[in-house]
Structure formats: C-alpha cells, structure tokens
Amino acid sequence: MVKGESNNFVMSENLEYDLIVIGAGIVGCATAFTFGNQGRKVLLIERDMSEPDRIVGELLQPGGVIVLEKLGLKDCLENIDSIPCYGYGVFYKNECVHVPYPKIKNNISYQGRSFHHGRFVMNLRRAVSKVSKYVFYIFSYSHIPSDVI
Numbered sequence: 747m748v749k750g751e752s753n754n755f756v757m758s759e760n761l762e763y764d765l766i767v768i769g770a771g772i773v774g775c776a777t778a779f780t781f782g783n784q785g786r787k788v789l790l791i792e793r794d795m796s797e798p799d800r801i802v803g804e805l806l807q808p809g810g811v812i813v814l815e816k817l818g819l820k821d822c823l824e825n826i827d828s829i830p831c832y833g834y835g836v837f838y839k840n841e842c843v844h845v846p847y848p849k850i851k852n853n854i855s856y857q858g859r860s861f862h863h864g865r866f867v868m869n870l871r872r873a874v875s876k877v878s879k880y881v882f883y884i885f886s887y888s889h890i891p892s893d894v895i
C-alpha cells in the first residue's frame with residue numbers, strides 16, 4: 747500500500763501495472779485514458795493535482811480537436827468556456843488579414859479551440875479518473891515512492 751495523499755482518487759493495494767505514466771498533463775492523461783480503455787492497468791502519477799496555472803497550450807489546432815474526438819476525449823473541451831476558432835487574424839498597424847483554416851466540405855471549416863490550459867487539463871484528469879473499469883490510480887507525489895516500482 748502506498749502511503750500518502752490521494753487527492754480523492756482511488757488508491758490501490760495491488761501494485762502490478764501494465765504501464766506507469768509519469769505526469770498527468772495533456773500527454774500523460776491522453777496516454778493513460780487510451781491504454782486504460784484498451785483494458786490495460788495503468789498507474790498515472792502526478793506530483794501536483796492542483797489546476798495548472800501556466801500560460802501554455804491555450805490554442806488547440808483543428809488536428810488536436812480531431813484527435814481528441816478519435817480518443818473519446820472531446821467532451822473535455824466542454825464546460826471550460828472554450829472558444830471555437832476558425833483561423834488566424836494577422837494585424838499590422840490598422841490592417842487585419844484573415845487566414846482561415848481550410849474548409850472540410852459543404853462550407854464547413856476545420857475548427858480549433860481556445861481555452862485556459864489548466865481547466866482543460868483538469869477535465870482530462872477527470873476523464874481519466876472515470877475509467878474505473880480498468881482502475882487508474884493517481885497519486886500526488888513529488889517523486890515516485892520506492893514501494894511503487
């Protein structure tokens with residue numbers, strides 16, 4: 747049994763896993779979610795379960811939105827005040843040039859999303875914590891305890 751704070755996530759007495767993922771950021775959550783849905787037992791370790799407060803990863807390009815949909819994680823873009831975006835605006839003095847994303851078909855554009863990085867990450871962590879059938883364990887540690895590996 748690993749001792750320590752669990753931040754409301756489930757803790758395990760069985761210390762055997764198919765996969766150990768360090769870091770519950772965007773990549774770690776997507777990885778743990780995907781392998782967990784394949785029926786693999788995943789241990790996801792994060793050192794800080796509070797909402798990240800970094801000005802990074804605020805614009806998800808259309809390719810990212812498409813991948814989230816394929817992974818079954820598109821819901822994570824909801825309820826975080828995310829704003830759909832359809833291209834860029836390049837400003838020079840008083841002029842603005844629009845650089846739209848290409849159309850998919852029937853005049854429908856590819857869509858990106860803009861949001862607060864931390865709120866998106868917290869939605870991803872919630873999604874991971876719900877894959878209970880294949881049981882994930884998320885701990886809050888600054889290092890991996892020696893009795894885990």
Ligand SMILES: Cc1cc2nc3c(=O)[nH]c(=O)nc-3n(C[C@H](O)[C@H](O)[C@H](O)COP(=O)(O)OP(=O)(O)OC[C@H]3O[C@@H](n4cnc5c(N)ncnc54)[C@H](O)[C@@H]3O)c2cc1C
Nearest residue numbers: 768769770771772773774791792793794801802803804805
């Ligand atoms: C200034 C800036 C702006 C950016 N803007 C964009 C953008 O607009 N759009 C875009 O798509 N991308 C953007 N990026 C890139 C994007 O932020 C990263 O690609 C993305 O966050 C990487 O995700 P990650 O899961 O690999 O890492 P992170 O998001 O950094 O997550 C890593 C996680 O691992 C945890 N961790 C680290 N070490 C340990 C440890 N030893 N034990 C336990 N946990 C640990 C951390 O606490 C963190 O939660 C930007 C990056 C920067 C720096």
